[in-house]
Amino acid sequence: MEFKIKTDEIRNDLVKEVEELSNTNVFSCYQCGKCSAGCPSVPYMELLPNQVMRLLQFGKVELILKSNTPWVCASCFVCSTRCPKDIDIAAIMEALRQIQLRKNEDYLNLNKVPDMEGAKELPPIALVSATRKLTA
Amino acid sequence: MKISYFPGCTLKTTAKNFEISALAVTKELGIEMVELSRWNCCGTVYSLTSDDLMHQLAPIRDLIRVEEDGFNRVAVLCSMCYNTLKRANLMVQKDSEKLDKINDFMYKEDLKYDGKVEVVHLLTILKDEIGWEEIKKHVKRKLEGLIFAPYYGCLLVRPPEVAIDNVENPYIMDALFEALGARAIDYPYSTECCGSYNTVSNPDIVLDKTYEMVNLAREQGADAIILSCPLCDFNLEARQKNVLQKYPDFHPLPVLYFTQIMAVAFDLPQDTFGFKYNQVDPSYLFVKNKEKV
Amino acid sequence: MRIGVFVCHCGSNIAGVIDVKRVAEEAKKIPGVVYADTYIYMCSEPGQKLVEDTIKKYKLDGVVIANCSPSLHERTFRNAAARAGLNPYRVEIANIREQVSWPHEDEPELATKKAIKVVEATVKRVRKNIALVPPTIPVTKKAMVIGGGIAGIQAALDIADGGYEVYLVERDPSIGGKMILLSETFPTLDCPQCIETPKMTDASQHPKIHLMTYSEVDSVSGYVGNFKVRVRHKASYVDWSKCLGCGDCVTACPVKGIPSEVDRGLSDRKAIYIPFDQAVPLVPVIDADNCIKLKYERKISEGKIKRPPKPVKVCEKCQDACVPKIINFEDVDKIEEVEVGSIIVATGFELMPIENLPEYGAGKIPDVIDGLQFERLLCASGPTAGVPKRPSDGKIPQSVAFVSCAGSRDPAHGVAYCSRVCCMYLGKQALLYKHFVPEGNAFIFYIDIRSNGKGYEEFIQRAKEEEEVVYIRGKVSKIFQRGDKVVLWGADTLTGERVELEVDLVVLATAMVPSAGAKELASKLRIPTDTYGWFQEAHLKLRPLETVTSGVYIAGADQFPKDITDTVSQASGAAGKVLALFSKPELTREPTIATVDTEVCAGCGFCEDACAYEAIKIDPRRKISVVNEALCEGCGACSAVCPSGAMTLKNFAKSQVFDMVEVATEEYE
DSSP states (O other): OOOOOTTTTTTTTHHHHHHHHHTTTTGGGGOOHHHHHHHGGGGGOOOOOOHHHHHHHHHOOHHHSSHHHHHHOOOOOOHHOOOOTOOOHHHHHHHHHHHTTTTHHHHHHHHGOHHHHHHOOOOOOHHHHHHHHOOO | OOOEEEEEGGTTTTTTHHHHHHHHHHHTOOOOEEOOOSOOOOOOOOOOOOOOHHHHHHHHHOOOOOOHHOOOOOEEOHHHHHHHHHHHHHHHHOOHHHHHHHHTTTSSSOOOOOOOEEEEEEHHHIIIIOOOHHHHHOOSSTTTTEEEEEEEEETTTGGGGGGGSSSSSOOHHHHHHHHHHOOEEOOOOTTTTTTTTTHHOHHHHHHHHHHHHHHHHHHHHHHHHEEHHHHHHHIITTHHHHHHOTTTTTTOOEEEEEHHHHHHHHHHOOOGGGGGGOOOOOOOGOOSSSSSO | OOOEEEEOOTTTTTTTTSHHHHHHHHHHHHHEEEEEEEOOOSSSSHHHHHHHHHHHHHTTTTEEEEEHHHHHHHHHHHHHHHHHOOOOGEEEEEEEEIIITTTTTTOHHHHHHHHHHHHHHHHHHHOOOOOOOOOOOOOOEEEEOOOOOOHHHHHHHHHHTTTOEEEEEEESSSOTGGGGGGSSBBBTTTTHHHHHHHHHHHHOOOTTEEEOOOOEEEEEEETEEEEEEEEEEEOHHHHGGGOOOOOHHHHHHOOOEEEEEEEEESSSSEEEHHHHHHHHSOOEETTTTTOOOHHHHHHTTTSSSSSOOOOOOOHHHHHHHOOSOOOOOOOEEEEEEEEEEEEOOOOEEEEEEEGGGGGGTTOSTTEEEEEHHHHHSSSSSSSSTTOOOOOOOOOOOOOOEEEEEEBBBBBTOOOOSSEEEHHHHHHHHHHHHHHHHTSSEEEEESSOOOOOOOTTHHHHHHHTTTTOOOEEEEEOEEEEEEEEEEEEEEEEETTEEEEEESSEEEEEEEEEEEEEEEHHHHHHHHOOOOSSSBOOOOOTTTTTBBBSSTTTEEOOOTTTOOOHHHHHHHHHHHHHHHHHHSSSEEEOSSSSEEEOOTTTTTOOOOOHOOTTTTEEEEEETEEEEEEOOOOOOOOHHHHHHHHHOOOEEEEHHHHHHHHHHHHSSSSSO
16 A cells, blocks of 8 residues: 655554553654564454554554454454553554544444354353444 | 452353353362353453543443452453453553543442452463462372463563563463473464454465464474463364365364363363363363373 | 963854953953964964964963863863973863853853853962872882783783783682683684683792782772782692692592582582683692591681590591692681782683573572583583583583573663673574584574674674574573473564473573672772663773773773673773883872861861862871871862861862852952
């Protein structure tokens, strides 16, 4: 993808909202890649966690929200635990999810869960956590 | 000793084997686990946004219930409940403003939460307050020859502030296996995520992971994977049949809660093992006086 | 009183805000001022010439320069005055730039009025200035260098070649430091044993160098030019003066399995050992913690075992094998006190232990090693004679992964700084590995590549282009064992992929940290350390080799990680400082220091407590305060705290301060 870097996009309001919701400073990230290296969901992500951080530094929040990355994140906290700059990347993913969810745009539709047959056996812990994370 | 006990939803439904074995084992060790007289779902996940207090109400309400029952400590079995309750607790202990807001919102409660409850996982109680030596004394049927893969998942060890042991190389379950006479493998996936709630939205992720993780455990010689979380159990055990559909070369492996193997080792009545709730039948591992299958 | 006032325009820095002509006019009205004028750049040569000429022409006995901060040009104008025959301490600076024109640039009228006040206050101060003469202190023209690595050796050689005696103190049995352990140095691929051993030999043979190996500094007292150092010569249990270096004792010793320090734990040594074949001096020492006989003797002396009635011969195989019979089991530590005029600290670095990196195996995976261990595997005099065999099974690895920044650049779990040399040495190690195993695969996981020395960038490109070392851009998240291979989970941020790599051996570039015991040594020498424990330099840019304690200098990696080039440069630089110190017959110090009025002083001791430089002592017999002129830095804390006013700071007496305060607190018209 190619995009123009616009100076007024950097640290725009959406980025500031992400920073505030997650209590982080996106410019702390020096792109070491350790988050992406340890993330278990990376094979299924369109954007890697370190790429998400990079796009945030350029102010491209909309671009991130078009990808599936925040929705495939399992909130396992490996990224936040191992980040050398102590950036809570898991919280950033949550903030990105919330920005969309708070517009009342769900990611998960419980009526259309993949593998509907198996879904009948889903334990409460799975349903509650999925709806909490992926629906408004 | 007496301690209040928070089961969480899943232990009462699909993870009954966890509760049955845990209560039997703790009784044997002289721990009286008093289930909270009233409790609600903890919420399963700790909300990570700085402005969200709505999702903190559920866990804090449970901690109020603990104090209402006259306890200042609560034992938890399910890793997700443990993580959520503990993180919510730590948050209100650090931020009195948020605690005030939560208390004000729940004005109908009889008690205001004061942040004084300690949330503790059963494994910590076993290690610090019972001790492995004491546990050895209750072992009447050594699990000799059995090799287990300890699986902590994410939420028992991350973030570091709630970790029950060393974040990267936890040892607590290995020590438990040794006390029971069994052996642990050095399992590289022991703190890797099982896929969590993706089992609802993107189950393929879970299937691929389970395939990898179970295969490696078997390659390293494990007879079973031992864990402490009903969601991990669903992903690693119940989903094995879906894995078989996707990967025909997959061989199932038993997955058990740590309290189940303790129940076997303590030679408690068979109905306390809870094996009928396991999707991959583990009973062949524990056949007395017979060779392992 | 004949005082001259010179007001500087400083281009437009001062004159752009302040009406300098008016300031000069007002200054002329102050009693005692016989000359006041302005000039555009006082600090220039013509400006200084103006001062000199005016002093002579008007026979000035005091000078006030109204210009920038004294930290910039106080010395300039004091020197100018001295050249004109006026005592330099009758010159003071009135700072009307940093303190007036810059902060008040929006209020020129007020600024001008303030400048007039500042000048007046300074004139009143200068009126009472004493024409001070700097005190002199004698200098012992011998130096001590603590640390016998390449920095210490170079510094000692430079000082000795300069004609002065040097004590070179090293706590290991041999000098050589970390450099002697390396395989080849970047970017020239020199063999460090070949280039360092000649220097080590020079150091041991130089008539002016007193080599003190297996010794440590016990305590340091005194001050610049006059240090007294107590050096502890540890018991070696061998009479080195008669030792032939034959090594028969080592062969005979039955105690095995002690991890070798030199081989960084990759091989074992005996209880009696010579560290390595090119050791200087080439003599053995006995490790008392592991020697059978010495342990036995110690247990008896501690009362844990009873001494048997008849003497029992506990292992003395080394002595039995020794032809000149020079082993002495009754040896003890000896303390030697030496007097030196200055000290250079060159204690080098250590590597952060792999145990600190839990996600990389916490030291439990045998085939995950650190940079220095891999150096030993590549080194011809190392435990595998230069064949890179992996620790677990001794096989030559067909694939090696090198991991950068293991602990460095990691404020959350390690240290925040960059260890500077790792990018280069990993590239070198990968290159050397490929030389040995051309069909093998070398991977380097990196975040950035720092190759900013002479020939460094070309070297890295050579590793990439000619040796086909594969560089993967991403920090490694986890390392674990799978079967007989080691697996790394990393990322390549450039292609946007997570990477799983299975290799035979992993080399971690662990962070460089200060040597063990650095903090304790720093407190003995009274020099500060920074947050990480590195010795603190006096000024990072302009005085990197000096410490705030006069006479104590630092050189090499003990100040901060650096490579051999920079280390040797610093060592010679520090030696230069010492030679400069020794070049004068005596040391002069700034005379603007504290002084005691002995008639008034009651010996209460508040000043002694207040002094941060330990420059004041209460004389127990006379019960008055005594200021050590060599240590006093003129900070004034003692004078402020003195309840009787007996302690004053020369040329900054209380009456002078009050005079200035009176002017400063006058109402503006």
